[in-house]
Amino acid sequence: MGLQSGALLRRAVDLILPHQCAACREIVEGGGMLCGACWRQTPFVTGLVCDGCGVPLPGECGDTVHCDECLAHPPAWDHGRAATIYRDVARRLVLGLKHGDRLDLVGPASEWMARAAQPLLRPETIVVPVPVHRWRLIRRRYNQAALLGRGLARRCGLDWHPDALVRARSTGSQDHKSREERFANVSGAIEVNPRRARALAGRDVLLVDDVMTSGATLTACTEALRQASAASVSVVVLARAARDA
Numbered sequence: 001m002g003l004q005s006g007a008l009l010r011r012a013v014d015l016i017l018p019h020q021c022a023a024c025r026e027i028v029e030g031g032g033m034l035c036g037a038c039w040r041q042t043p044f045v046t047g048l049v050c051d052g053c054g055v056p057l058p059g060e061c062g063d064t065v066h067c068d069e070c071l072a073h074p075p076a077w078d079h080g081r082a083a084t085i086y087r088d089v090a091r092r093l094v095l096g097l098k099h100g101d102r103l104d105l106v107g108p109a110s111e112w113m114a115r116a117a118q119p120l121l122r123p124e125t126i127v128v129p130v131p132v133h134r135w136r137l138i139r140r141r142y143n144q145a146a147l148l149g150r151g152l153a154r155r156c157g158l159d160w161h162p163d164a165l166v167r168a169r170s171t172g173s174q175d176h177k178s179r180e181e182r183f184a185n186v187s188g189a190i191e192v193n194p195r196r197a198r199a200l201a202g203r204d205v206l207l208v209d210d211v212m213t214s215g216a217t218l219t220a221c222t223e224a225l226r227q228a229s230a231a232s233v234s235v236v237v238l239a240r241a242a243r244d245a
Ligand SMILES: [Zn+2]
Pocket: 021, 022, 023, 024, 025, 026, 034, 035, 036, 037, 038, 039
């Protein structure tokens, strides 16, 4: 309903009005998503990356490597990628998507995520978003992880299961909690939707979220997917909050 007609309207407006930078709303020549200044201030992840969380690492592309944090706390999932590092313009875009109703960011963001996730994708991969609790969904009206996942699935021609995971209970905010508190807070809070369990068994799953911080929520999702016998679980996020960034 609303989303689709919104996209149509935007396409119509695009024909009349010039493009605006997704971050600062400056007019962009040539239909780019970001103006030159914002592009340069967006910490896109390129080159060799940590196979667990997607942070850039020094070295030659092609090696499978892990950052110090992933070596200290090996992720529950198999492989992880991030389109950007959570700072500067990338942080502003994430917050705009989360709190600012900036649904116009879904298109460019899901394209960046599709590019980052490309090495992890197989034709039969299922895309599954990190779920939000329904109370939060009512307040916020949309789940930004679901919108990003849908955009990515469409772009890559993959199966898309928006309701594969559900929040069994509300976990509140993860802000201002230690790593251990975050893991304890979400442990067991996410379950596979019983109606989707059969569709997940034996499949490669790509979990999608906007930000990876401690990875506690993604861990809870991964554990639920493994209980449903997913063949593999990979993760892609729009932005990785790197401790040393
Ligand atoms: Zn800009």
